[in-house]
Amino acid sequence: MIAAATQTVHGPHIDVAGLSPLIALGGGAIVVLLVGLLRPRFVREGLVPLLSLVALGATLGLSIWQWNEGKSIISGALRVDSLALGLTALFVIAGMLTVVLSWRALAPRESAHGEYYAMLLASIAGMSVLVQAQNLVTLFLGLELLSIPLYVLCATEMRRASSLESGLKYLIVGSVGSATLLYGLALIYGATGSTDFAGIAHALPKGSAMLTDPLFLTGMALVVVGLAFKASVAPFHQWTPDVYEGAPTPITAFMATATKAAALGVFIRFFDVALINAHDNWAPVLAALAAVTIVVGNVGAIGQSSVKRILAWSGVAQAGYMLAGVVVGTQLGIQAVTFYLAGYLVMNIAAFAVVVARSRETALGDSLAAFEGLGGRNPFLGWSMTIAMLGLAGIPGTAGFVGKFFLIDAAVDGDYTWLGIVIVIGSAISLTYYLRIIAAIWMKPTPHAVPALAGGSAEIEPGEVPVGPRPAGLEVTAVAVLCAAATIVLGIVPGPLFDVAKDTATAIGHLL
Template sequence: MDNLMQIAMQNVNYGSIMPSLVLCIFGMALLLINVFLPRGKTTPASWIALIGLVVTAVFAARGWGDPQFGFAGHVALDKFASFSNIIFLFSAGLTILMSDEYLQREGYPIGEYYPLILFATAGAMWMASGTDMMTIFLGLEVLSISLYILAGMFRGQLRSNEAGLKYFLLGAFSTGFLVYGIALIYGVSGTTNVADIGMYLKSHPAMLGNPMTIAGMLLISVGFLFKIGAAPFHMWAPDVYQGAPTPITAFMSAGPKAAALVAFVRILILGLDGLQGDWTSLLWVLAVLTMTVGNIIAINQTNIKRMLAYSSISHAGYALVGLVAANQIGVSGILFYMLAYTFMNLGAFAVLVLAGKKGEENLTLEGFAGFGFKRPFLGVAMSIFLISLMGIPTTAGFAGKFYIFAGAIKAGYIWLAVLGVLNSAVSLYYYLRVMVYMYFKEPAEDYGWVTLHAGAVISIIISVVGVFYLGLIPGKVMEMARMALFF
């Protein structure tokens, strides 16, 4: 027993989990600090959470050097994980910045709010760092449980209760598919280590056609595609995104989506590479379906939060195009695109936070009539984010789509890239429609005074800078994304 303990301790390397460990420490500290804060005061907690993210970023950057492995090879803080962690940290940071004013306005200054965001971010980091399916699953559960609570946190609002319950029930259902898929792959290979699974399948090519192997791959795909919000596993997203608190909707659309994507990438390319012909055919169809369904249904939406929810589905389809390509340009394009999407989508939601009234009944197209002239700063910012979401040149959205579609063309999927471009053209309609209402429609009622709270304004400014930096000077970040690849 002593020898086993000694061997186990030799495999422990806390440096490999230090970013997520720091977040958990800050999250638990915040839970204790909230006990001593005056009731209804969440501002100190928000700034402590932001400090925790900055400290975490320092430790996350250490993975850009030599990779650190720990816990018997179950965790790797490599460049792939480090780049992914930056996406998660930006997503969490921008969410926290826009949250304080929102919580005060809605009358729900809840102490657990910020710790749960930190715990969710830690779970996302475990997913990105996991080199074993059980580690990835553990991270997914920490992320999901935190999001279930955050989505339904406003217990006095029916739509928030519905969002939390619906997300929990459907999320638990999809998790069952994922666990069963992992069990089948373990039954075939005798291991849950992603790299070992890949080596086993290469050395036993006869197992590639085994029904258990194919079924395991399909079930794992269902689990991750649900978390990504890809069609036909997207039905939860519109109701949950509309009913959840707006900052949490913003957070869910970026960080957790990126976490599911990067974990899915590691499993498919490193562990199930031998089945590439099978999963690329599957994802080709689902990428087109996801892009098309998201864009077509978004056209009919009048609620802007719901429109952005369907828009998020279509953007998941664009990211899947890079995974279908499965080459360096395509996969590094996914990393670049998710960082770009974090800026442009969270920036748009930050505008909604400032523009919304209590109860958010005015977050409709009619509610935004004349908004661009009544609130010039917010109108210009919203226009920038919508233009980037369209994929117009000089913005981050264009650069991200360019790299992803270039990867698809290089891999020979020319028609997939063409369909992606056509779907981007379709999205122009519903994004431009918001701008038309902002600048060419008379407001039905006076907006009253919109207070530009510092946190949300900072979130918008950071997002605008990110959109233009990635759009005008994408080369350096794209090179970092390419260096982050593990293949």
């Protein structure tokens, strides 16, 4: 018996190289959490964000290192391929920019620096797991790892009721979404007898009776609903404006970009891999959802006066555009989605960085009034916001135009021309609210700065803007300018990003 115990145990092979991006994220989260316990102020306010950046940078480097490997790890539960790594790189970039925006923000100071950044890293790890998942269980695991830290992060400005409300709302709605998803996954498992994506695809050959099985179809519908909650696809988007408005702005920026990318990534993984043979069943449903989302998002944004709410609604609409790329289920569609996600990331972060700057400089928060006359007062922020808005509207010369071009191209190519037309109609509607922001920046007179009264005076004279708590900070302006510049560069020289997008799409083999 003793002899047996001393025998070498042959454990499963652990592919450390493949796991390394996840290890960097998880390890980084733990290190950041522990270092955050130290007393000195410079450690908490300087070292902790720096270490988070290092962890994210390491993840990015390791993802690039593993780029061409394309292998399954952990007994096929995760797949490290160019699609997963490309999306991970997007999450990491969004995370880095969020860290920079959070550096001197209120939220980490009010909660605790270590916890704040650790949760951010954990959430990114969850996203990474989610888009690598090859299995219903890991899919759900990744989704929860992504969501739970975000619920908390939304509520980190603890002394502001709307932040707490945002966190709570997100928790409740997100849990409903997760529960629905889980139920759907269980039904699909019940119908196909497999939790593995490959196994599910195998159990559903083209034209099999399973494709009309009510159990399977119900499961699929529930999965669509669950994921639609996460990606804020209409009609499951109602939480989005409230949560985006209430959450600390850097977290909103992170949710708007990274979470959306993760949700679309899992749409691609699940529908274009596991359920590709059921394409005829789900494609019309997703197409209808995409069309509804585009219309609802764009119409919802029109009457808003809070810029964060406008961006939330616009994010709903943009999810609809990208869903069109998933619907067609082709290489071109996946390429278009990943390309658009990258462009969408820089445009949105540029916009949110300007919101961060303005809500620090003025006491008006993120209302449209805080942007009046910004072009004359601070041309850097003014131009960054203008470029971001033009980009989101899809004006030529920006990443948004090329992205939309690509999406419509994919839609027409995949016989969904009508969805391409819905995209252009949505873009036309979207101009009304993007132009409102641009008009506020350039076409309204520059107001005079007046000191804000204690207790928040309700009486703001026209032509006056109360001064906010502190200056915008150079790093926030830098993020805005950098992302705006990237919007233009990707719009004029999209070639390199196209190549990357093409590479990510090759990760998925059997498409239509």
